[in-house]
Amino acid sequence: MFQVELKASYANRVAVVSQNQILQSLIAENLVSDPEGARGRLLTEAARLFREKGYERTTVRDLAAAVGIQSGSLFHHFRTKEEILKAVMVETIRLNTALMQAALEAADTSRQKLRGLIRAELESINGQTGEAMAVLVFEWRSLSAPSQGEVLELRDIYEKLWLDVLESLKREGALEADPFVVRRMLTGALSWTVTWYKPERGGLTLDGLTDQVMAMMAL
């Protein structure tokens, strides 16, 4: 019991450190905005508000007030309100793709790789980037068609990481079902956790949650 907790705690610390390192390198490459900077702070607040009230119900005045400027001043940073939504989504996918790649590199077997992906996605959904992940799921339709196309391209890269692992498992005989179907079921099950999972109460840790998902798949 104590050993398990120690192990989980150690794994957590390692994960957090590597998460920050990945974030820093993405900032350095200008692929995501520094959350300390003006643009990054706005995107963080935007994700929070979009998740809390929905994109349409969030006004540019709300967004401006959240970072302490006038509503008109927003348009020096972004040409339209929609561009803010798109930026939230694009940067979220970029960060998560990098996180998943790191999770894959840290694992050896296909089974471990899948567990790493599940664990990492649960972390994204329920951790610091959770608000932005929820926006990605629930505010999809508020993007214009062209923007949807752009975001979709990025998402395909992300999804391929999952499919490669699931296809390996299928080739190895550990998985019976269609990898496409399984990935989609997992997408639904994992992203839905954002509506109910509260780590602080209930005693279910992220590692425990990951275990239950693996058990559900008989892996």
Next chain:
Amino acid sequence: MFQVELKASYANRVAVVSQNQILQSLIAENLVSDPEGARGRLLTEAARLFREKGYERTTVRDLAAAVGIQSGSLFHHFRTKEEILKAVMVETIRLNTALMQAALEAADTSRQKLRGLIRAELESINGQTGEAMAVLVFEWRSLSAPSQGEVLELRDIYEKLWLDVLESLKREGALEADPFVVRRMLTGALSWTVTWYKPERGGLTLDGLTDQVMAMMAL
């Protein structure tokens, strides 16, 4: 192979008949609106539009045009726009609770009951009531807090049907995980199918989909 298809086809026909019977009796009890009537037609169109464009992006003028009246005339049937959203949700939950109860009565063992619930929910999500089900999932935040409370009460009845079956399975030793967690994972996985499952192409039937879900749970 042919036997399986015949069986599925037969099961389908039985399901459709009983679905219509249930709908008729709910209409007779005034618990849901007749889709042939004026109110029912509006709710059907509303569900379609809310799903397609989202509640906020759908204007009362859109709703009125969809049933061929002036926007002001809507307010003889509903006091506010939000009342339309609430009606869509309430009637959907009522119908689905009845459908789930019927699925339970048609099954003997706990395992069969669970399969019946999964099959019935997939049918709701991807069948005729699919648009309303999607609204229930994705437009939740657009309801005012008081309305959310009312709808939540109805949903608790619905969710209890699931939990009873899952708790039976746990008592019987067929399920290891926490019933609450499992139900929530299933909620996510099943409702997410609305974003990708297209029965016409791909050759995956609703029964096939149900089988894959059961297999994912090692049942």
Next chain:
DNA sequence: GACAATACCAAGCAAGCGCTTGGTTTGTAA
């Protein structure tokens, strides 16, 4: 055929929306 009740229309109001404009402050570097 009289009479409600119901369903609807035509017009528009008040409020809130995204976004623009013209001008001021702040930061930076020579």
Next chain:
DNA sequence: TTACAAACCAAGCGCTTGCTTGGTATTGTC
């Protein structure tokens, strides 16, 4: 100090929104 760009403000424009109003068809009932 000067020069200049980036960041911001104060004000408000034009449009769309949910909803109201006063009046007119349509429907069902005895």
